[in-house]
Amino acid sequence: MSLQRDDAENFARVLTESLPYIQRFTGRTFVIKFGGNAMVDPALHESFARDVVLMKLVGMNPIIVHGGGPQIGTLLKRLDIQSEFVDGMRVTDEHTMDVVEMVLGASVNKEIVDSIHRNGGRAMGLTGKDGQLLLARKLRGNWGSDGQRDIGQVGEVASIDTDVLNLLLKSDYIPVIAPIAGGEDGRTYNINADLVAGKLAEVLKAEKLMLLTNVPGLMDADGNTLTGLSTAQVDQLILDGVITGGMLPKIQCALDAVKGGVVSAHIIDGTVAHAGLLEIFTDEGIGTLITNKLNG
Numbered sequence: 001m002s003l004q005r006d007d008a009e010n011f012a013r014v015l016t017e018s019l020p021y022i023q024r025f026t027g028r029t030f031v032i033k034f035g036g037n038a039m040v041d042p043a044l045h046e047s048f049a050r051d052v053v054l055m056k057l058v059g060m061n062p063i064i065v066h067g068g069g070p071q072i073g074t075l076l077k078r079l080d081i082q083s084e085f086v087d088g089m090r091v092t093d094e095h096t097m098d099v100v101e102m103v104l105g106a107s108v109n110k111e112i113v114d115s116i117h118r119n120g121g122r123a124m125g126l127t128g129k130d131g132q133l134l135l136a137r138k139l140r141g142n143w144g145s146d147g148q149r150d151i152g153q154v155g156e157v158a159s160i161d162t163d164v165l166n167l168l169l170k171s172d173y174i175p176v177i178a179p180i181a182g183g184e185d186g187r188t189y190n191i192n193a194d195l196v197a198g199k200l201a202e203v204l205k206a207e208k209l210m211l212l213t214n215v216p217g218l219m220d221a222d223g224n225t226l227t228g229l230s231t232a233q234v235d236q237l238i239l240d241g242v243i244t245g246g247m248l249p250k251i252q253c254a255l256d257a258v259k260g261g262v263v264s265a266h267i268i269d270g271t272v273a274h275a276g277l278l279e280i281f282t283d284e285g286i287g288t289l290i291t292n293k294l295n296g
């Protein structure tokens, strides 16, 4: 069926409007965090994979870091192991760590790799252990109401070795990274996927850090999406209890990333199909934007 005249004009307009963005972003790195909440619908998996394949085809360098919190929760429940979070971090004992590694390193990771292949791209799945991409250490922090809580094998990124990523890039593979890493102490660590994405974006001096989640962005108490905030304003929102749970590590790593040299960080609603492309290819963008110019 041929396009109607209006549709054809719109289609051509959208295509030509994207040209300056394609020219600007060719060769640039985009670290995209695909949150577990944004991947619950199989149709979203497909549209996400198509977007990433398109980015790669027009010369951008997308690097995927994925979460899988809800998917880990489902298996833990089936195994009758309780899930517990403290300030957005999963309390991770030895048994929980085994489940986290199985779900993130195997099922979720391979599902994303598969969907990229189904859409014509080439992807390689890896955890932080592969090629020793990531080295972890126990996450520091004063956890729990008394600040004394030990949250177990929860890690942070101690160092990054980008050799394996460069190898994949040379062969046009899209890296799909699960946020698990070994530590120098020989233990395996569960790292919040936002933290991994933020650190990778910093080290790679990425053009954008894109955090795809299940809300339109950072929201105030009335549900309005906030954008263009200073670090001081973000700190106040945390003190006021407006930013809680999984949004805490998300906003913190977005701020750290732009302080560390990433051009911009975006918190985007990944439950809207093609949200990532809209962010890249439109002037207004969508969601919550954080840039270094706004810090202070």
Ligand SMILES: Nc1ncnc2c1ncn2[C@@H]1O[C@H](COP(=O)(O)OP(=O)(O)O)[C@@H](O)[C@H]1O
Residues within 6 Å of the ligand: 034, 035, 036, 037, 038, 067, 068, 069, 212, 213, 214, 215, 217, 218, 219, 220, 242, 243, 244, 245, 246, 247, 248, 250
């Ligand atoms: N101020 C806020 N604005 C938006 N979301 C918030 C805020 N405070 C807490 N949240 C919660 O953070 C969640 C996103 O974090 P998380 O559940 O870890 O998602 P993901 O799996 O995408 O990383 C939202 O679904 C929301 O419930």
Ligand SMILES: CC(=O)N[C@@H](CCC(=O)OP(=O)(O)O)C(=O)O
Residues within 6 Å of the ligand: 034, 035, 036, 037, 066, 067, 068, 069, 070, 072, 088, 089, 090, 100, 154, 155, 179, 190, 191, 192, 193, 194, 246
């Ligand atoms: C320490 C910690 O909390 N790790 C996360 C890792 C997965 C993740 O970050 O998944 P989402 O992005 O879907 O939330 C977890 O165990 O759930």
